[in-house]
Amino acid sequence: MNQRPALDLSALPTFGHGPRSPTWWGTLGFMALEGTGFALAAGAYLYLATLWPNWRLSAPQPNHWPGTIVTLLLIVSLVPNHILNGYAKQCAMRPVRIGMVVMSLLGLAPLIVRWFEFPALNIYWDTNAYGSMLWVLLGLHTTHLITDVGDTIVLMVLMFTHHGYSGRRFGDVGDNVFYWDFVVLTWIPIYLLIYWLPRLG
Amino acid sequence: MSSADLTSERDLPPEREASAKGDVAPERDGPRDTGMDDASLHRWLTRTWRTPPGIIGALSSVDHKVIARRYLITAFLFLCLGGLNAVVMRIQLSGPRRGLIGPDLYNQLFTMHGVTMMFLFAVPIVQATGIYLVPLMVGTRNIAFPRLNAFSYWVYVSGGLFAWVSFALSMAPDVGWFAYVPLSGPEYGPGKRADVWAQMITYTEVSSLAVAVATIVTIFKQRAPGMSLDKIPLYVWSLLVTSFVVVFAMPAVMITSTFLILDRLVGTHIFNPAEGGDALLFQHLFWFFGHPEVYIIFLPATGMVSAIIPAFARRPVFGHLGLVLSLIAVGFLSFGLWVHHMFATGLPKLGASFFTASSMMIAIPNGVQIFCWLATLWDGRPVIRTPLLFVFGFFFIFVIGGLTGVMLASVPLDLQVHDTYFVVAHFHYVLIGGAVFPLLGAAYFWFPKITGRMMSERLGRWHFWLALIGFNAAFFPMHIVGLWGMPRRVYTYPAELGWGNINLFITAGAVLFFLSFVLFAFNLIHGALKGAPAGDNPWDAGTLEWATSSPPPSYNFARIPVVTNVEPLWAEPQALPVATGLRADVRELLISTVAEAHPDIREKSATPSIWPLLAAIAVGGTFLYSIFTPWAIVWGAAPIAVTLIGWFWPKGDPEDEE
Ligand code: HEM
Ligand SMILES: [Cu+2]
Numbered sequence: 001m002n003q004r005p006a007l008d009l010s011a012l013p014t015f016g017h018g019p020r021s022p023t024w025w026g027t028l029g030f031m032a033l034e035g036t037g038f039a040l041a042a043g044a045y046l047y048l049a050t051l052w053p054n055w056r057l058s059a060p061q062p063n064h065w066p067g068t069i070v071t072l073l074l075i076v077s078l079v080p081n082h083i084l085n086g087y088a089k090q091c092a093m094r095p096v097r098i099g100m101v102v103m104s105l106l107g108l109a110p111l112i113v114r115w116f117e118f119p120a121l122n123i124y125w126d127t128n129a130y131g132s133m134l135w136v137l138l139g140l141h142t143t144h145l146i147t148d149v150g151d152t153i154v155l156m157v158l159m160f161t162h163h164g165y166s167g168r169r170f171g172d173v174g175d176n177v178f179y180w181d182f183v184v185l186t187w188i189p190i191y192l193l194i195y196w197l198p199r200l201g
Numbered sequence: 202m203s204s205a206d207l208t209s210e211r212d213l214p215p216e217r218e219a220s221a222k223g224d225v226a227p228e229r230d231g232p233r234d235t236g237m238d239d240a241s242l243h244r245w246l247t248r249t250w251r252t253p254p255g256i257i258g259a260l261s262s263v264d265h266k267v268i269a270r271r272y273l274i275t276a277f278l279f280l281c282l283g284g285l286n287a288v289v290m291r292i293q294l295s296g297p298r299r300g301l302i303g304p305d306l307y308n309q310l311f312t313m314h315g316v317t318m319m320f321l322f323a324v325p326i327v328q329a330t331g332i333y334l335v336p337l338m339v340g341t342r343n344i345a346f347p348r349l350n351a352f353s354y355w356v357y358v359s360g361g362l363f364a365w366v367s368f369a370l371s372m373a374p375d376v377g378w379f380a381y382v383p384l385s386g387p388e389y390g391p392g393k394r395a396d397v398w399a400q401m402i403t404y405t406e407v408s409s410l411a412v413a414v415a416t417i418v419t420i421f422k423q424r425a426p427g428m429s430l431d432k433i434p435l436y437v438w439s440l441l442v443t444s445f446v447v448v449f450a451m452p453a454v455m456i457t458s459t460f461l462i463l464d465r466l467v468g469t470h471i472f473n474p475a476e477g478g479d480a481l482l483f484q485h486l487f488w489f490f491g492h493p494e495v496y497i498i499f500l501p502a503t504g505m506v507s508a509i510i511p512a513f514a515r516r517p518v519f520g521h522l523g524l525v526l527s528l529i530a531v532g533f534l535s536f537g538l539w540v541h542h543m544f545a546t547g548l549p550k551l552g553a554s555f556f557t558a559s560s561m562m563i564a565i566p567n568g569v570q571i572f573c574w575l576a577t578l579w580d581g582r583p584v585i586r587t588p589l590l591f592v593f594g595f596f597f598i599f600v601i602g603g604l605t606g607v608m609l610a611s612v613p614l615d616l617q618v619h620d621t622y623f624v625v626a627h628f629h630y631v632l633i634g635g636a637v638f639p640l641l642g643a644a645y646f647w648f649p650k651i652t653g654r655m656m657s658e659r660l661g662r663w664h665f666w667l668a669l670i671g672f673n674a675a676f677f678p679m680h681i682v683g684l685w686g687m688p689r690r691v692y693t694y695p696a697e698l699g700w701g702n703i704n705l706f707i708t709a710g711a712v713l714f715f716l717s718f719v720l721f722a723f724n725l726i727h728g729a730l731k732g733a734p735a736g737d738n739p740w741d742a743g744t745l746e747w748a749t750s751s752p753p754p755s756y757n758f759a760r761i762p763v764v765t766n767v768e769p770l771w772a773e774p775q776a777l778p779v780a781t782g783l784r785a786d787v788r789e790l791l792i793s794t795v796a797e798a799h800p801d802i803r804e805k806s807a808t809p810s811i812w813p814l815l816a817a818i819a820v821g822g823t824f825l826y827s828i829f830t831p832w833a834i835v836w837g838a839a840p841i842a843v844t845l846i847g848w849f850w851p852k853g854d855p856e857d858e859e
Contacts, residue, residue, distance in 0.1 A: 001737060001748050002776035006763045007426055009791060010235060010782030012803045014228055020801055022345050029414035029448060041484065044456070044471070047482055057477045091223025114514060125469050129477035132469035135461070143457045154846055163851045165226045168805075188558040 008015065015167030017089050017174050027175045031182045038186050041140055042193055045133040049130040049197065054200045057130045064195035070110045070117065071181050071191050074184045076121040081177050088173040093164065094175055100156035103180065107149035114142055121194070130198075137190050141183075152176055204713055210507030225724055229855060231786035242759050245785035249755040250342065253809055260811040263347035264755055265336050268354050270327030270651065275354075277321050279361060281417035281718070286310050288715050291675075297696035306377035309394075313368050315378025316398065319494065320405040321361045323636060327501040328412045330643060331440040333651065337746035337753060338437050340425030340762045342790045343806045345418035346411075346468035348813045348848060353411040363825060367397045374398035377690065379491060380461070382472040382483045387465045396465060396828040399458040403824055406451045411744025413447035423790065424658045424798040425745065426780055427764035434744045434767065435518065439504025439526050442532040449536070450493035451802035457486040457719035467831050481546060488539035496535040498632065500528060502639035503570055506592050508638075509646050510574050511591045512742040514581025517768050520573035527566035528574075534563045564603065571596070586740075587661030591642030594669050598634025602627060605680065614638060619691075622706055623683025629676045641668070641721065648725070653751045654732030660724045668717035674710025678703050718766055743768025748777055761791050764798070787855045805856040812848035817843045 018024055049055040084099030119137060125135035155176055158164060211212075234242050252262040262268065290310050294301040302310070336344050344350050367373050374394045376385040385395040419439045433441075461483070463469040470476035472483050511518045516522065558801070574596075583589065605627040609615050618624060648656050682703055687694065695698055740748040748770055749758055760779035766772030783789045783803060785831040792802035823837025852858035 001770070003760060003779045005235075005760070005781045006778030007780040008235070008781050008782045009426075009761075009798070009800050009803060010233055010702075012782070012791075012800060014803050014805070016792070016802045019795075020792070022418050022804065025421055026346055026349075026414055029417055033410055033414070033448045033452050036449050040453050040456045040489070044460070044482055044486065047601070048471075048477065049481060051479055052477055066767070091225050093224035118473070125467065127476075129470040130461070130471065132471050132478070136463070136469070136471070143849075150842060154849070159795055165224055166857075167225045168585040170225070170858075180648070201360045 002125050013167075017171055017172055021171050022176075023175050024178065027179055031179070035182070035186065037057070038140065038190070041137055042189060045137060045193055048129055048133060055130065057072050057128045059127065059130055059198075060122045061187075061198055062134070062195055063121050066113055066116040067119045067191055067195050070113045071187065073110040073113065074187055075104065076180065077103070077110075078184055080106065083130055083178040087131060088170045088177065091167060091170045093159075096170065097156075097159055097164075100152065100159050100173065103176075104156050105154050107145070107180075111142075111145055111149055114138075114145065134194055138193055141187055141190050144183050144186070148176075148179055152180070210254060211420055212447075217369055218239055222241045231784050233781070234783055234785050235781040237785065239377055243783060245753070246756040246759060247754065249788055250754075251321065253757065258607060258779065260814050261351075261811045263343070263351050263384060263807055265332050265344040265347065265350060266651075266753065266755075266757075268347075268350055269329050269333035271304065272325055272357070275358060275361065276326035276329060277722075279317050279321040280326075283314050283322055284715055284718060286314035286317065289313065291708040291711040293692060294694075294755065295705050297698070297701045298693055302692060302814060304666045304692045305375065306371075307372070308703040309368065309373040309688055309692070311485065311852050312380075312398070313364070314379055316364065316374065316401065318632075319378060319498075320402065321357075321364070323498045323632065324405070324409055325357055326410060326492070326640065327636070328416070328500060328656075329444070330505075330640075330647075331416055331443075331501060332412060334435055334647065334746055335440055336423070336440075337749065337757055338434050338744055339423060339428060339649075339746045340748075340758060340764065341419065341423040342788070344414045344415050344763075345423060347807050348810055349411050350415050351810075352813035352817050353408040353415075354823060355814050356404055356411075359431055359817060359821035359825075360401050360408065363404065363821075364401040365399065369391075374396060374401075380465075380485050381460065381487075382480050385461060386472055386480075387468075393828055396462060397581060399462040399465075400824050400828050402454055402458040406455045407820070409447055410451050413444035413451075413714055415442040417448070420444075421795050422792050424793050425762045425764050425799045426793055426798055428798045430796055431522070432764055432769075435507035435521065435528075436501075436504035436744075439507070439528055440502050442528045443500045446493045446497050446500070446532050446535060450497065453486050453490035454494075457483060457490070460486070462828070466828075481543075484543050484546065485539070488542045489536075490539075491542060492539040493535040495631065498636045500531060502595070502636045503528070505639045505643040505646075505716075506574060507570075508593060508742075508744065509588045509592055509642055510577050511581075511672045511768070513584045513586060514577050514645070516577065516581040516645070517743070517771070518573065519576040519580060520569075521767060524573050525647065528555030530566040533564060534559060534566070538563065541615075547607065554612075557610050557612060561607060564607065565713040566771060567603065571589060571600075571740050586645075587658055587665060588642040588646040588654070590662065590665045591638050591645070594641070594665065595634055595638040597669075598638060598672065602634050606631060612663045615747075618683055620688055622687045622689055623684040625689050626676050626679035626683060629679075638668075641665075644721075644725070646740070647746075648728060649732075649735030650731050650751050650753070652732070653735055654728055655735050655739060656724050656728035656732060660720065660727075664717055664720045664724060667720060668714060671710055671717050672713075673713030675707055675714050676710070677709050678710075682707075697721055738770070743771035745769055745853045808852075808854050808856045810848065816844035816848055 008028050080099060080102050084103060087099060089097040123131035123134065125132050155172055159169065163169060232245060251265050252258055252267055293299050293307065330352060332344060337804055372393055374380065374397050376390060376395055376398060380395060380398045383389050460471045464472055470478045472480050474480055493705050498659050506516055507524060516588050537559040538556060541560045642839060645656055645661055682700055687700055735751050737750050745762055760781055762769060763778040765779055781794055788806040788808060791800055793799055793806045794801050819837065820841035823833050823841060826833035826837065
């Protein structure tokens with residue numbers, strides 16, 4: 001079909017941050033579907049909890065301390081996370097490198113404490129459905145934690161190579177910040193469900 | 202011409218930004234398409250966008266058209282396999298007490314038929330059609346996240362192979378396509394059969410979810426300049442809504458199948474009422490997905506109808522906005538309906554009434570759609586060709602399916618015919634009428650775009666009548682035997698019940714219907730090899746996929762079209778306005794803003810890569826292994842991590858760096 005030029009794109013930039021970039025939207029899409037998964041798992045837990053009058057099914061209370069420490073660590077990590085985001089927008093290499101190292105460490109720290117959360121549940125997954133749901137919720141969040149920390153570390157290494165000097169990589173750092181927020185925010189309701197809901201009953 | 206007077210003409214100012222600041226290597230500029238003559242532009246773009254030659258090249262392809270073609274062919278093969286299952290079942294049921302098949306094999310047959318049709322045929326084929334058409338219709342050069350798209354195909358194929366190899370080993374699931382507990386649970390479902398069901402769900406849902414995200418982002422961010430929300434073609438809208446439904450519905454079935462496999466494999470008690478779990482929880486989770494699933498199949502089909510009707514009515518569709526709003530309304534309402542599959546479980550009365558009301562409410566947007574289509578045909582000058590015939594077949598069958606559906610939405614009737622052939626008849630009217638007929642019409646409609654050749658119109662008409670008659674002969678009498686009380690999922694029945702003759706008739710209809718697909722397959726192959734050359738736009742249709750050659754070149758459009766109307770080719774019959782200024786030496790495409798589609802970024806699209814295949818092998822191997830031991834997840838993590846790093850690690854192409 002015949003064509004006539006009607007618009008010039010040559011001056012457009014080659015990358016953009018946040019909602020301007022498709023990767024950001026892709027990340028949002030995955031957050032939506034994973035968030036739905038979390039919500040349904042939480043819903044299943046609440047469904048069972050309301051179904052049985054003596055929920056916790058006479059199991060001992062979980063010890064909330066490891067979980068509380070993880071929660072505090074995750075909330076604290078939001079501060080450097082957002083400072084890092086600011087530098088990523090400015091494409092400033094040195095502070096971004098420092099920020100990525102800090103965020104990798106702040107990802108590993110809760111992961112180490114997480115290890116102690118499982119025994120602190122004070123019940124096994126195969127004891128009863130209450131135990132199963134606690135392990136499922138904690139396991140679901142832990143997979144997200146592990147994948148995001150892995151992703152952060154790989155990206156950190158990448159930022160220390162010459163590949164880092166590209167707008168696209170700084171955009172990746174921004175999206176990584178965005179996803180970490182999601183990992184932290186989904187934890188809060190799960191924390192309450194695992195450690196505080198059983199204390200109500 | 203200077204760019205200033207051109208942009209003022211279209212009022213589409215590119216959002217300029219001061220040159221990049223910060224620690225970013227400067228763009229290594231290359232040749233731009235501006236002012237380049239057509240022949241050299243074609244040479245440049247072909248070199249940049251082609252799929253590399255050789256077997257490794259083919260396995261590395263990230264071209265949305267190549268991936269979509271593979272998806273379409275694979276899904277069609279699964280349709281044939283699922284159809285063969287059905288024919289075998291029907292032969293067994295053609296008379297009382299036939300000894301062809303025993304109960305064990307019969308259970309595997311209807312389960313394999315159901316899961317193959319739903320998870321390996323219907324959902325993949327509607328998504329695949331979208332993978333092919335959406336980038337062309339929105340005027341871009343590839344789908345968003347092309348490697349994710351390639352990955353999704355490999356995961357889908359491994360899921361299909363996994364299920365069918367299990368079937369060959371007599372290890373196929375035998376618990377029905379929705380695999381209710383306790384039947385599928387650890388106590389009543391020994392062996393690996395229910396695990397096969399659970400993991401094949403995981404494969405196919407991972408793949409559908411990936412495609413849904415890629416489709417949404419393509420539609421949001423890669424539309425041609427000027428294609429604001431009100432100018433998006435209806436078919437593209439239907440895929441957008443469908444993809445959202447996928448994103449919010451499919452996680453439910455993954456959660457269901459994961460819980461099931463945990464109960465079976467590591468001894469959790471989520472569905473076990475003896476230890477504080479609940480079996481009905483399975484049904485709630487499953488149908489939270491299962492009802493929207495029907496709309497995941499049906500919505501794209503309505504999009505196809507909305508594309509075919511204006512092309513043959515020779516006028517833009519009537520009530521464009523009304524159709525868009527109906528699509529969105531159906532998408533939302535589809536989540537309010539799941540409980541109607543569970544009326545027989547004894548839910549509280551009030552709850553049941555609520556779900557009856559919302560089941561009936563969904564008839565409203567569907568009615569609006571039908572009204573708009575009929576108005577378009579009424580006001581146009583319809584040219585009756587095969588694609589339109591299939592649309593008429595869809596109207597006819599779907600209305601009957603809808604009527605029986607409204608009947609089933611009333612609790613007393615549902616309790617009466619629950620688990621009888623009445624229900625089997627109903628959902629085949631909805632699924633085949635609502636999705637397969639539009640798909641067949643779409644095949645005739647877009648075949649010339651994909652192959653550059655026409656399918657035979659004469660054979661097409663034969664195909665249509667054979668399919669329509671065969672379908673109704675097979676499925677209409679099922680309503681009757683259902684009302685007589687014949688239950689579904691039985692491998693035989695005694696002669697004294699007097700169901701023999703009508704079942705023989707049904708089987709004859711089923712064979713006729715199957716033969717119509719044989720004719721269709723012949724028409725496809727014949728058309729691809731010997732069909733008349735189609736030209737770019739054989740139907741003189743108005744949307745962008747027809748603006749490029751048939752089949753489209755690897756780069757889709759030599760220059761990105763500029764859109765001024767919902768039917769851009771009808772609005773600009775002399776010369777299509779296009780955008781210039783993209784690079785020809787790297788895979789560059791245009792990112793635009795979500796609502797207005799203002800041009801925003803020249804972004805690089807991913808190059809071919811073998812890593813998505815390797816990642817799919819790692820992921821698929823882990824899923825397969827996990828039906829034997831939970832440690833698979835631990836062992837599988839390392840290869841998955843390695844392949845994902847290989848996938849994302851930049852290799853130094855300009856596409857990776859800028
Ligand atoms: C050649 C065309 C087809 C024939 C002859 C056919 C026949 C049948 C029959 C006889 C059953 C009931 C088996 C029983 O309950 O004992 C059945 C079940 C089913 N069919 Fe089909 N069918 C066809 C195509 C399709 C298509 C295209 C779809 C979906 C898109 C589909 C989806 C299903 C599902 C979901 C079930 C339920 C399986 C279960 O009970 O778990 N069928 N089909
Ligand atoms: Cu339903």
